[in-house]
Amino acid sequence: QAGEAVPPAQRSSWASFLKSIASVSGDLSSMTCPPFILSPVSLTEFPAYWCEHPELFSAIADQTTEEQRTLAVVKWFISTLKGQYTSRNESMGSEKKPLNPVLGELFYGKWPDLNGRGETQLLVEQVSHHPPITAYAIENKSKGVKLIGHNAQKTSFSGGSIIVKQIGHATLTVQLPSGGVAEYLITLPRLRIDGLWYGAPYIELSESSWIISKHYVCSVEYKGKGYFSGKTHSFKATLNPAPGLGGSLGSHVIEGTWHTTSKFTSGPKSGLEFHNVTGPKEEVTAIGGQTSGEMGDFETRQLWKLVAKGIREGDFDMASREKSKIENDQRQRRKDELAAGTKWPLKHFVHVDSDPTYEQLGKLGKISPSTEDMYVFKENWPPA
Ligand code: HCR
Numbered sequence: 001q002a003g004e005a006v007p008p009a010q011r012s013s014w015a016s017f018l019k020s021i022a023s024v025s026g027d028l029s030s031m032t033c034p035p036f037i038l039s040p041v042s043l044t045e046f047p048a049y050w051c052e053h054p055e056l057f058s059a060i061a062d063q064t065t066e067e068q069r070t071l072a073v074v075k076w077f078i079s080t081l082k083g084q085y086t087s088r089n090e091s092m093g094s095e096k097k098p099l100n101p102v103l104g105e106l107f108y109g110k111w112p113d114l115n116g117r118g119e120t121q122l123l124v125e126q127v128s129h130h131p132p133i134t135a136y137a138i139e140n141k142s143k144g145v146k147l148i149g150h151n152a153q154k155t156s157f158s159g160g161s162i163i164v165k166q167i168g169h170a171t172l173t174v175q176l177p178s179g180g181v182a183e184y185l186i187t188l189p190r191l192r193i194d195g196l197w198y199g200a201p202y203i204e205l206s207e208s209s210w211i212i213s214k215h216y217v218c219s220v221e222y223k224g225k226g227y228f229s230g231k232t233h234s235f236k237a238t239l240n241p242a243p244g245l246g247g248s249l250g251s252h253v254i255e256g257t258w259h260t261t262s263k264f265t266s267g268p269k270s271g272l273e274f275h276n277v278t279g280p281k282e283e284v285t286a287i288g289g290q291t292s293g294e295m296g297d298f299e300t301r302q303l304w305k306l307v308a309k310g311i312r313e314g315d316f317d318m319a320s321r322e323k324s325k326i327e328n329d330q331r332q333r334r335k336d337e338l339a340a341g342t343k344w345p346l347k348h349f350v351h352v353d354s355d356p357t358y359e360q361l362g363k364l365g366k367i368s369p370s371t372e373d374m375y376v377f378k379e380n381w382p383p384a
Contacts, residue, residue, distance in 0.1 A: 001198075002015075002197055002198070003015065003197075003198065003199050004198045004199065004200075005094065005198050005199040005200035006034070006036060006199035007036050010034040010035065010036050011199075013034040014034050014036075014037075014199055017031070017032075017033055017034060017037075018196060018197075021155075021157050021162060022157045026154060026155060026156075027130075027131055027132070027153075027154075027155065028097075028153075028155045028162070029043075029100040029132045029153075030100055033097045035311070035314075035316045035319075036199070037094075037096055037097050037199075037201070038096060038097055038311050038319070039088060039092060039096035039097060039098045039099065039311070040099070040304070040307070040308035040309075040311040040312050041098055041099065041308070042098060042099040042100075042101050042105065042107070042300045042303075042304055043098045043099065043100065043101050043126075043132065043134055044101045044105050044106070044107040044124045044125075044126055044134055044300045045098075045107055045124070045284075045300060046084070046098070046134070047107075047122065047124045047134065047136035047138065047149075048107075048109055048122055048124075048283070048284040049080055049083035049084040049087070050080050050084075050136075050138055050147060050170075051080075051111055051120055051122065051138055051284065052079075052080065052082075052083040052281040052282055052283070053076065053079050053080070053277070053281065053282065054111040054114075054117060054120045054140075054282060055114075055115070055117050056072070056075060056076040056079050057076055057120060057138070057140060057145060057147075058117040058118055058120070058140050058143045058145060059072050059076070059117075060072045060073055060076060060143075060145050060172070060174055061140070061143035061144055061145050061174055061175075062143075066182070066213075066215040066216070066249065067215075067216075067249055067250060069174065069182060070184075070211075070213060070215065070216040070218065070239060071239070071252070073172060073184050073211060073213075074211055074218055074220075074237055074239065074254070075274060075275050077186060077211060077220075078220070078235065078237065078254075078258050078262065078274075078275050079275050079277050081205070081233075081235075081258040081259065082258060082259040082277045082281075083281060085191070085203045085205060085233075085259075086202075086203065086233070086259050089202050093200075094195070094199075094200045094201050094202060095193060095195075095201040095202055095203055096201075099304050099307065099308070100132060101126035101129070101132060101134065101300070102126060102129060102298075102303070102326060102330050103126055103127075103128065103129040103330070103344050104125070104126060104298050104344055104346070104347070105125070105126040105298055105299075105300055105303060106123075106124065106125055106126075106289055106296070106298050106299050106300065106347065107122070107123075107124040107286070107299065107300040107301075108121075108122065108123055108124075108286070108287050108288070108289040108299070108381075109121075109122040109284035109285055109286050109287055110122060110284065110285055110287055111282060111284060111285070112285070113142070117140075117143070118140045118141070118142035118143045119140070119141075119142065120138060120139065120140040121138070121139050121140075121141070121382065122136070122137075122138050122284055123136065123137045123138075123289075123348060123381050124136045124300075125346065125347055125348050125349055127150065127346055127349055127351065127375055128152075129330070131152050132152060132153075133150055133151070133152040133168070133375075134150060134151055134152075135148075135149070135150040135348075135349045135375035135377075136148070136149055136150070137348070137377045137381075144174060144175030145172070145173070145174050145175075146172070146173050147170055147171070147172045147186075148170065148171055148173075148375075148376075148377045149168060149169060149170025149171065149186070150168040150169075150170075150349075150374065150375045151166055151167065151168035151188065152166075152167040152168055153165065153166055153167065154167055160194075160196060160197060161192045161193055161194050161196065162192070162193040162196065162201075163190065163191070163192055163193075164190065164191040164192075164193065165190055166188035166189065166190065166191070167372075168188065168372070169185060169186060169187050169188065169355075169358055169372055169374075170185075170186040170188075171183060171184065171185055171186070171355075171357050171358075172184040172186060182213060183213060183214070183357055183361065184211055184212065184213045184361075185210065185211070185212045185213070185357060185358055185361040185362060186209070186210070186211050187209045187210045187367060188209055189205040189206070189207065189208070189209045189220070189222050190205065190206045190207045190222075191203050191204075191205060191206075192204045192205075192206055192224075204222075204224040204232065204233070205222035205224075205233070205235075205258070206222050206223070206224070207221075207222065208220055208221045208222065209222075210362075210365045210367055212242075212361040212362065212364050212365045212367075213242070213361065214242055214361065214364070215241065215242055215245060215249060216239055216240070216241060216242060216249070217239075217240055217241075217242055217243075217364050217365045218237055218238065218239040218240075219237070219238050219365065220235055220236070220237045221235060221236045221237075221238075222234070222235050222258075223235070223236075231257050232257070233257045233258050233259045233260075234255070234256070234257050234258075235255070235256065235257070235258050235262070236253065236254070236255045237252075237253070237254040237255075237262075238251075238252075238253050239251060239252045239253075239254075239267075242364050243364065250267055250268050251266070251267055252264055252266065252267035252268075252269065253265050253266035253267060254274045254275075256274065256275070258277075259277065260276075260277065260278055261273060261274075261275065261276045261277075261278065262274045262275050286300075286301055289381070291383055303326065304326075306318065306319075306322040307319050307322045307323045307326070310322060346375075347380075348377060348378050348380060348381055349375035349376060349377055349378060350375065350376045350378060351373065351374075351375055351376075352373065352374055352375075352376055353373050354371050354372070354373065354374070355371075355372055355373065355374035358371065358372050358374065359371050
């Protein structure tokens with residue numbers, strides 16, 4: 001039944017929200033939603049999902065051949081999808097609308113060194129507000145593995161679902177014992193948000209994404225219920241040596257469901273398990289980014305503290321009052337900058353119009369668009 005999962009008092013505002021998304025497409029982030037669908041977590045915290053399995057991230061550095069390293073990158077990538085796309089359903093009952101970060105919002109975190117895997121650090125900065133763009137750097141310095149990326153979303157409405165095209169990409173680099181660096185270009189899947197009619201949104205992934213290095217081209221195709229395996233959250237990863245590199249590099253096909261397990265279905269390891277995320281995950285520890293170790297006013301959990309408290313405790317008047325204070329402060333800052341002819345300075349990233357790694361590796365997978373902008377990490381954190 002329509003609105004079944006919506007608290008009765010919020011059904012009419014949910015219906016108006018659905019009507020408005022059908023007509024306003026592009027950016028959902030600033031739309032007003034009924035309280036039941038609000039999440040107390042800002043989008044700047046989402047890049048932490050890339051490292052819910054820090055041991056898989058660090059294991060990339062422990063591989064000795066290109067083939068093993070590529071398989072380790074694909075295994076880490078597939079293992080991040082459960083957190084990225086289903087964790088709000090698990091923790092909050094359905095997909096929710098995250099807090100819309102302000103320009104310059106920051107989030108710092110880490111995963112500790114356990115069992116010799118080394119510490120992994122996370123840094124996130126909101127580098128644009130309109131449209132919302134989030135840049136991140138995740139690094140395990142002792143292992144020499146680093147992920148730099150940014151993401152934005154373009155939304156549209158089709159057949160009762162919200163379609164989210166992810167814009168942006170990530171590059172994973174690994175320092176090799178030989179002194180060289182292996183680079184992997186990672187592109188992002190398309191999302192379909194279903195279940196809106198009932199007020200219980202959830203995500204299914206569609207189309208494909210790529211992981212490309214100069215040795216391997218891996219496409220990951222996503223399908224939901226009723227396609228290749230008939231199961232929700234299905235994927236099929238096909239790894240082939242880059243053009244001209246056949247020889248000693250093997251091809252592999254891996255199939256399964258990204259929120260549970262998968263196995264090799266073709267190639268030398270056929271029949272063996274590939275990934276398994278049915279066990280526990282490891283949440284990031286948020287840390288203060290200031291030299292004193294404290295959180296500054298622009299750090300996510302400090303900035304949104306009272307709004308998040310209001311949402312968690314059901315005090316939506318407080319949440320909305322505190323949110324308006326943040327928004328008014330932002331409006332004033334933009335006005336002042338305009339009057340002074342200045343621009344908000346990014347703290348950790350520099351925007352550039354094109355990314356040579358994306359262009360060169362992207363050609364191997366024939367990905368589109370053929371060029372994308374990027375946010376170069378200034379490598380200025382943590383302070384020495
Ligand atoms: C689309 C989405 C905001 C963006 C979120 C992204 C794409 C952000 C980057 C992460 O790496 C992966 C990721 C996961 C989320 O699933 C995705 C969010 C899901 C919903 C949210 C919309 C802006 C909110 C729509 C409101 C609905 C729930 C009614």
